[in-house]
Amino acid sequence: MASTIPPPMATSTANWHWKNKTVTQWAKQWFDRELTAIRISGEGSEEVAIERVVEVDGDVELGQRKSKLITIYDCKVVLNWTGTTSDGTAVEGKLTIPEVSHENTLDGTSDYVYEWSLSTERSPAVDALFQLAKGRLPAALEAKFATFPAAIVDTHGKDLTVSTQSSRQGTPAPTSVPAAGAPSSSGDAVLKKKADAGSGAVKKVQKANNTTTVSADGHFMAAADDLFGLLTDEKRIPAWTRAPAQSTPQPGAEYSMFGGGVKGKFVSLSPPKEFVQTWALSSPTWPTDHTATLTTTLDQGSDSTKVTWTLEGVPLGMEEEITRNLQGYYVHGLKSIGLGTML
Numbered sequence: 001m002a003s004t005i006p007p008p009m010a011t012s013t014a015n016w017h018w019k020n021k022t023v024t025q026w027a028k029q030w031f032d033r034e035l036t037a038i039r040i041s042g043e044g045s046e047e048v049a050i051e052r053v054v055e056v057d058g059d060v061e062l063g064q065r066k067s068k069l070i071t072i073y074d075c076k077v078v079l080n081w082t083g084t085t086s087d088g089t090a091v092e093g094k095l096t097i098p099e100v101s102h103e104n105t106l107d108g109t110s111d112y113v114y115e116w117s118l119s120t121e122r123s124p125a126v127d128a129l130f131q132l133a134k135g136r137l138p139a140a141l142e143a144k145f146a147t148f149p150a151a152i153v154d155t156h157g158k159d160l161t162v163s164t165q166s167s168r169q170g171t172p173a174p175t176s177v178p179a180a181g182a183p184s185s186s187g188d189a190v191l192k193k194k195a196d197a198g199s200g201a202v203k204k205v206q207k208a209n210n211t212t213t214v215s216a217d218g219h220f221m222a223a224a225d226d227l228f229g230l231l232t233d234e235k236r237i238p239a240w241t242r243a244p245a246q247s248t249p250q251p252g253a254e255y256s257m258f259g260g261g262v263k264g265k266f267v268s269l270s271p272p273k274e275f276v277q278t279w280a281l282s283s284p285t286w287p288t289d290h291t292a293t294l295t296t297t298l299d300q301g302s303d304s305t306k307v308t309w310t311l312e313g314v315p316l317g318m319e320e321e322i323t324r325n326l327q328g329y330y331v332h333g334l335k336s337i338g339l340g341t342m343l
Helices: 024-035 102-107 124-160 185-196 224-232 319-335
Strands: 019-022 039-041 047-065 068-084 090-101 115-118 211-220 254-257 262-270 274-281 292-300 305-315
Touching (some): 019 124, 019 319, 024 068, 024 124, 047 090, 047 319, 068 102, 068 124, 090 102, 090 124, 102 124, 224 292, 224 305
Antiparallel strands (some): 019 047, 039 047, 211 305, 262 274, 274 292
């Protein structure tokens, strides 16, 4: 009997793949294009504008967690502004915005800070224009910043969202071997026959035999005991993952993070220095029934705490992806709540 083509994965499963894309260079171009379009006119002939984006310092990423696209960014933006006074005097100055991030753009948990400087020699007309710039440019800038997350998703979201067509793009596997978690219909039929014949339980997906270890780390301006709580307390975990979590920090207790994207059990806890967990990814590319071991160590120094995530048991071929995700979701997740990381 000819085998039938297996149906495409449902979106809710196909897009569980935990991944992210760095778009920092694109973001710099976006800021340069969008912010230099800002011009404000006064009541008379006065006018101020953003002349140039001098610097965009920081990281911008788009992540996907269990079908959700999430923007992750924290940037310092430095601008040159110019203007013309009512008497025709050309005015120049500099504006630094120390933080443009998800927190002040979308969450509203922190306010924008504007650091102004004036390069032109002062006069009543120059001072009046300076006040126009300080009074009107922030609102125009914040209106632009508010469109930034949507622009990231619109431009790059298609690169992270797995197609629900039968092409299986984004979950590659050798053509001669069914992809993990997605066996062919003919394979299903053989497995079912063996089970019906009483041949015993047959696993559809082999466990990963060849594995390796990956790690990521970051320095955070917080005490080790505070970070330990942020990483294990289910009431505090969503602050930096922006997704529901379940976590009871005691040996043998199950946990779930990133909206179910990562699951496992606590193995041991030594507050505030270390805890060990089993770790499994809810993704079509992660082998069924396979678990890795995540060891999180916290080393408090005189002015910061170094947190290191060491993941043992990563299937060969997934090292780069998992390392990138540890960096993006754990390190940058904590960075996104303003802990002043030094990477």
